Amino acid sequence: MFHGYKHLTMKKYILSVLPLLALSMGFVGCDDDNAIQKESVITADSYVQNKFDKWLDLHYVLPYNIDFKYRYEEIEADYNYYTVPADINNSIKMAHLVEYLCVETYNEVAGVDFTCSYFPKEFFLIGAWQFRNNGTMTLGTAEGGRKIILMGINELTDEVIARPDKLNQYYIKTIHHEFTHILNQTRNYPASFKLITGSKYVTDSWSEAPYDTVYWKRGFITAYAQMEDREDFAEMLSEYVTHDAEWWENMMKKAETTYQDDPEQTETGRALIEQKLDIVRAYMHDVFHIDIDELRDAINRRQNDVANGLIDLTNIDL
Amino acid sequence: MKKYNIFTLLVMLFTASVMTSCLKDQEDLFDESASKRLTSYMNNVQDILVGAEYGWALDYYPDRNQSYGGYNYTLKFDRENVEARFDLSKKLSLTEPVVSTYKFVNESGPCLLFDTYNVALHHFATPTGSSGPGGYQAYDGDFMLLILGVSDDQNTITLKGTRSGNVMYMHRLTNDPAEYMEQATAKMGKMFFPNYRSADSTVYATVDEENRQFEVTNFATGETFESPFIFTQNGGNFHTPGVFMGKEVSSFSYNEADSTLTVDGINISLKVVIPGIAEKLIGGSMVWYLSYDNLSPIIQPFWKTAATNLHNDVGEDLNTMAIIGDAVYIKSATFPMYFELLYEVQAENAAQDSAIVYFNITRPHPTLDEYDNAPWYLENCPNFANFLIQFLDLSYLVTYVDEDQTQIKLEYIKNPAVSFTVSLDAVAPYQFSKL
Numbered sequence: 001m002f003h004g005y006k007h008l009t010m011k012k013y014i015l016s017v018l019p020l021l022a023l024s025m026g027f028v029g030c031d032d033d034n035a036i037q038k039e040s041v042i043t044a045d046s047y048v049q050n051k052f053d054k055w056l057d058l059h060y061v062l063p064y065n066i067d068f069k070y071r072y073e074e075i076e077a078d079y080n081y082y083t084v085p086a087d088i089n090n091s092i093k094m095a096h097l098v099e100y101l102c103v104e105t106y107n108e109v110a111g112v113d114f115t116c117s118y119f120p121k122e123f124f125l126i127g128a129w130q131f132r133n134n135g136t137m138t139l140g141t142a143e144g145g146r147k148i149i150l151m152g153i154n155e156l157t158d159e160v161i162a163r164p165d166k167l168n169q170y171y172i173k174t175i176h177h178e179f180t181h182i183l184n185q186t187r188n189y190p191a192s193f194k195l196i197t198g199s200k201y202v203t204d205s206w207s208e209a210p211y212d213t214v215y216w217k218r219g220f221i222t223a224y225a226q227m228e229d230r231e232d233f234a235e236m237l238s239e240y241v242t243h244d245a246e247w248w249e250n251m252m253k254k255a256e257t258t259y260q261d262d263p264e265q266t267e268t269g270r271a272l273i274e275q276k277l278d279i280v281r282a283y284m285h286d287v288f289h290i291d292i293d294e295l296r297d298a299i300n301r302r303q304n305d306v307a308n309g310l311i312d313l314t315n316i317d318l
Numbered sequence: 319m320k321k322y323n324i325f326t327l328l329v330m331l332f333t334a335s336v337m338t339s340c341l342k343d344q345e346d347l348f349d350e351s352a353s354k355r356l357t358s359y360m361n362n363v364q365d366i367l368v369g370a371e372y373g374w375a376l377d378y379y380p381d382r383n384q385s386y387g388g389y390n391y392t393l394k395f396d397r398e399n400v401e402a403r404f405d406l407s408k409k410l411s412l413t414e415p416v417v418s419t420y421k422f423v424n425e426s427g428p429c430l431l432f433d434t435y436n437v438a439l440h441h442f443a444t445p446t447g448s449s450g451p452g453g454y455q456a457y458d459g460d461f462m463l464l465i466l467g468v469s470d471d472q473n474t475i476t477l478k479g480t481r482s483g484n485v486m487y488m489h490r491l492t493n494d495p496a497e498y499m500e501q502a503t504a505k506m507g508k509m510f511f512p513n514y515r516s517a518d519s520t521v522y523a524t525v526d527e528e529n530r531q532f533e534v535t536n537f538a539t540g541e542t543f544e545s546p547f548i549f550t551q552n553g554g555n556f557h558t559p560g561v562f563m564g565k566e567v568s569s570f571s572y573n574e575a576d577s578t579l580t581v582d583g584i585n586i587s588l589k590v591v592i593p594g595i596a597e598k599l600i601g602g603s604m605v606w607y608l609s610y611d612n613l614s615p616i617i618q619p620f621w622k623t624a625a626t627n628l629h630n631d632v633g634e635d636l637n638t639m640a641i642i643g644d645a646v647y648i649k650s651a652t653f654p655m656y657f658e659l660l661y662e663v664q665a666e667n668a669a670q671d672s673a674i675v676y677f678n679i680t681r682p683h684p685t686l687d688e689y690d691n692a693p694w695y696l697e698n699c700p701n702f703a704n705f706l707i708q709f710l711d712l713s714y715l716v717t718y719v720d721e722d723q724t725q726i727k728l729e730y731i732k733n734p735a736v737s738f739t740v741s742l743d744a745v746a747p748y749q750f751s752k753l
Contacts, residue, residue: 047420050399083445086435128444137447
């Protein structure tokens with residue numbers, strides 16, 4: 001066991017120590033100041049945590065490791081746009097809404113582990129919409145599979161909160177839409193999805209006539225879904241789960257026709273949408289073990305709770 | 319570890335001795351690392367900000383060309399929040415003080431960042447969907463300010479807007495911020511007319527109170543001086559001081575009792591030039607409001623039809639309608655629109671309190687109605703044009719209704735039964751439920 005040490009005579013010991021001594025002298029020659037410092041060399045944003053910050057630690061950071069950023073950071077915003085920070089009171093409401101309508105929904109339907117694994121780890125709130133010089137505006141963006149930027153927070157009025165369709169249109173559906181992209185980035189959906197309306201995608205023309213009005217007939221759930229298959233998938237899922245069954249059926253009835261300017265369309269818009277929905281349903285079930293009808297029911301129930309004023313959106317007691 | 323030969327030992331010894339020499343000779347310029355110094359600097363500035371008993375006055379200039387002039391803010395800091403007061407608060411109906419958070423950040427230098435929304439502080443930075451001032455580029459206002467330095471007596475802090483590049487100053491207040499703001503706004507809204515003239519008519523000054531721009535010209539020499547300004551207790555301070563008539567000038571004073579203006583340092587009194595009725599009505603600087611109650615009975619049914627249409631088909635009611643210069647300005651709850659008002663002053667009496675003015679509207683305003691709101695309403699609300707009926711190809715006799723000259727009556731010269739009165743008081747065009 002200690003076989004090797006027995007052979008170390010005094011002479012050999014000195015010879016082997018010498019280089020070590022020389023080396024250590026070399027290191028002793030360095031200034032102590034050049035040793036690695038304990039303090040960080042990165043200057044963190046400097047502010048005192050207020051009550052809301054502490055509430056966020058308790059509701060987002062500790063349970064899910066989600067950074068819910070409501071304080072403006074230049075590096076998070078797009079310098080090409082003029083925008084303003086989010087109002088703190090609206091941010092508190094949005095934090096409650098995201099918790100109740102998104103985080104807890106996924107906990108309920110798919111389990112906490114799902115939420116912890118897949119739900120975006122970072123939210124960044126911006127006060128104004130991103131306005132472009134052509135009069136259009138951005139509602140929100142998702143980045144890198146982990147961050148969602150929500151805009152227009154300062155327009156989150158009580159009127160909007162009381163109407164699920166408005167709340168979805170401007171904020172919550174955006175989250176479900178962007179989350180779908182994130183799930184797709186983790187596991188892509190089947191290639192067969194794209195083939196159903198493969199020749200009908202129109203990229204940037206989605207917002208122009210006639211595509212801005214004829215999308216149901218063409219087999220797309222929204223105008224934006226016509227952009228490309230990834231957006232189509234995200235729109236399919238987010239529109240399905242944020243509306244109730246009655247809305248869906250009414251919409252489908254309107255889609256029970258073909259688009260007259262496309263002579264090659266043999267199936268109705270309804271048929272095409274339903275085929276795509278089947279793939280979405282199977283994907284969510286097989287990959288993430290989520291029943292999208294269950295998800296839809298949970299979202300609708302929770303949306304109604306919010307619209308009916310049953311959820312306290314302002315309390316930040318710890 | 320077994321086979322050390324002399325050669326290896328020598329190489330190691332050599333390397334070890336060489337390794338030390340480079341490091342030993344370098345001296346640190348500072349005791350601490352850059353980021354540590356920055357953090358201490360920002361902490362120090364925060365201590366100074368929070369330590370001011372009454373807080374600070376910020377002379378704020380939005381826009382890289384200072385096209386809107388300067389604005390007074392007071393800022394009272396504690397460790398978490400800032401309380402702001404603003405010289406436009408009365409105009410914007412803000413409840414003061416407006417409170418929000420702030421922090422210090424390192425963005426190529428120590429910056430003070432107002433990081434949650436404050437309707438006063440972020441006023442000039444808030445964008446909307448239109449183009450032009452206050453549109454998608456807002457008013458080019460800053461809310462992240464680079465700290466350039468603190469004076470030795472710690473009473474002045476120099477800042478620089480990170481978007482506009484404007485250098486701005488913060489002064490330690492020596493009295494209560496609400497009191498300071500009262501003083502600073504003493505002359506706001508008191509300069510009713512823009513033009514001022516010396517007794518011998520050689521020196522003219524123009525004050526654009528809305529955009530806080532000052533200009534003075536000596537017509538005897540052709541010399542001119544102009545600068546954006548910020549309101550002060552006595553009048554205003556120029557953003558860019560200069561030289562005029564041989565004197566260094568940095569401010570002006572205004573006496574509202576006799577409506578006289580002087581450029582400080584130059585002993586020439588400039589008296590206000592009161593415009594005649596026609597110029598007052600359509601000269602551009604004043605806003606004259608229209609309302610249903612001030613229309614004669616013949617015109618009222620047209621408005622009623624238009625308002626009903628707007629309410630039922632588009633789901634909107636108007637909340638503003640006014641004449642501003644060469645435009646009729648109409649605003650529903652969400653969308654402003656402008657129609658071009660063509661006019662001709664056909665006659666004016668010597669006293670300039672009565673005139674004949676011809677009006678016509680042929681189209682939406684070509685430059686003010688940038689987002690085609692006006693055409694949209696004309697297209698989607700069939701009777702919308704009925705709001706404009708009183709401006710279509712008619713000549714009116716215009717006279718003052720009151721001594722204060724805050725209301726002007728317009729009577730169609732061919733039929734006095736067709737008339738309406740406009741007023742400087744902001745009134746809503748109508749209450750839909752009462753039509």
